[in-house]
Amino acid sequence: MAGYADDLALAHLLADTADKISTARFRALDLKVDSKPDLTPVSDADTAVEKAIRATLARARPRDAVIGEEFGATDAAAGRTSRRWIVDPIDGTKNFVRGVPIWATLIALMDGDDVVVGLVSAPALGRRWWAGTGLGAYAGRHQSAATRLSVSGVATLADASFCYSSLTGWEEIGKLDAVLDIMRGSWRSRAYGDFYGYMLLAEGAVDVMVEPELSLWDVAALIPIVTEAGGTFTDLAGRTGPTGGSAIGTNGKLHPEITARLGVAVSDRY
Structure with a gap:
């Protein structure tokens, strides 16, 4: 390593x-x-x-x-x-x-x-x-002025800060209602977008970041930062890796609930 x-x-x-x-x-x-x-x-x-x-x-x-x-x-x-x-x-x-x-x-x-x-x-x-x-x-x-990152310990959606990129992409893939449902059940929701939501996740400032459409270069650098900070990162099919074209990043504790609400089949989950 x-x-x-x-x-x-x-x-x-x-x-x-x-x-x-x-x-x-x-x-x-x-x-x-x-x-x-x-x-x-x-x-x-x-x-x-x-x-x-x-x-x-x-x-x-x-x-x-x-x-x-x-x-x-x-x-x-x-x-x-x-x-x-x-x-x-x-x-x-x-x-x-x-x-x-x-x-x-x-x-x-x-x-x-x-x-x-x-x-x-x-x-x-x-x-x-x-x-x-x-x-x-x-x-x-x-590097000489660095702080080690750790995701949050938030375990319930009602206490979670939920982050997303935009709503139009979710509407295009037929999952807007699911995302709105998550937003309604969250403590707070904000659309920080692009790389920033994932970095806030790694810092423990937000608890979930989701995005429906991504290219390899959009997502590859984000994955080790989130996972090495203790988080979980999959695509919308529940697969790990950067090639799925979508992302669900969480603090780990919330991953089962978020994937379930977004309709990820149990057999496909991480």
Whole structure:
């Protein structure tokens, strides 16, 4: 397990580079924003950050594959290596382009089917979260000023803070009524969205975070941070791992109730 410590240290270096680029472009008057084929925005900061991360990985980990939101997969990702770096250069681009400070660079390392390193860096918030398999989960401005993370001990929905990304996605998959039912039964509900809800979960500030539609780069870095903090992370089919296209993150104690309310079959649960 300790073998991933060097990879986690590299992830911090990658994030340092990303932070310099993204903060320089945040709220820049000449920020260039285009629309991708799926009509989601992409800024010049997104592409610049991913290019810089790829360049460093090409030097530091030339045998590893890279999969990024903006430039896809390297040739190595076709099966010649079990190690894949997963990069979301700016998670929360819509926030970024509107001047909202809740955005982050997401960096993960997969070894086979498992995510073994995850790092989330949100420089506009002055905060970074990271974890490695068997290494624990931490948060702080940097490694030398870090606090170990632990999820909450809340055991009942009536006492829980419930977080979600938006309601439209749940309506599209026919589970809006279930989500509204959870919200009504919770102590509090808020839509923090993107990476941030999962980081609050890992910190113990919220107890549940759910999202109906995600890509690999949206979710990979989040999983080790939540699970190393003691939480549980599955998709809507109850499967662990980053490829299910959805997410249910909880403090563990609430996972059975949340999955049941969302209609996850007992035979499919984690």
